[in-house]
Amino acid sequence: MKNKIFMYLFIFAALLIVFQYVNSKNIHEANAAKIEDYKSKIVKYKDSVRDIGDRAFGLSEFTLGYSEEALNYIEKRGYESDQVIALIEETLYELNLRAEPHPLIPYAPMTENGKMIVNAVRVLNHKWVITNFNDGEYWGELFLKYNIEANGEITFELIDSFLYPTN
Template structure:
């Protein structure tokens, strides 16, 4: 009789313990499914944002890339060369930057920071002297020999608040 009662108690304990473990696993699985679903939604939203941000770039502009290819230019070499040409302008003597129409209003030089090549003719660039900053709209032209000329079209200096 004692053996029967002990066996029933052991079976009840095993059943209860197994049920608790299974319930915990089901809860964990549902939590992870919700997290995966949320992460997939976030991934989709980020992919949409990447697509929107890449719209105004030379990499996302097939016509601009075709323009360079038709001229016989390699875009993988040309695009870094365009950026390097602007960044090399940061090395200058005196107070006047070669392309930026503003002089530094601090002790440091005014320099181009960020560069975004929009297409086969236009570049957006950001400049700063550490305290003041603004943006440039630059036209550029690449000759058949691969020489690059830059022409400042418009610029803006943000006011300090």
């Protein structure tokens, strides 16, 4: 009888060990598959981050902060690039507050009670600015030349503009 109990315990222990082995092997393989999936995602995301960084660098080429010649010109006049950008943006946004039509936007608002206003400003270098504008429904862009006068006042000259066609 004792032999049979030991034999049953041995078989039970062997089955338990086999079950644990198979279960552990399955868990290990599932985890290894997940790790491989994560590694492939990491490679993909690193490529995406690199591509976004390249695009951001390409976009920054046409800004005042990344143009060495424009920065030198601004600094020789006694200004910092951040000051100039803030001053230009502030001046253009203040023109939005006027009651009469915007002095730089050559288009009349086409919506009822609408007003053409400048929405976004990008200072390209020490002479040029590009902006977009809208009246709530119709959009366009302006290409402006700016000049900082001796008294620190900024003057703008409209070089070109366009209004996006509607469908």
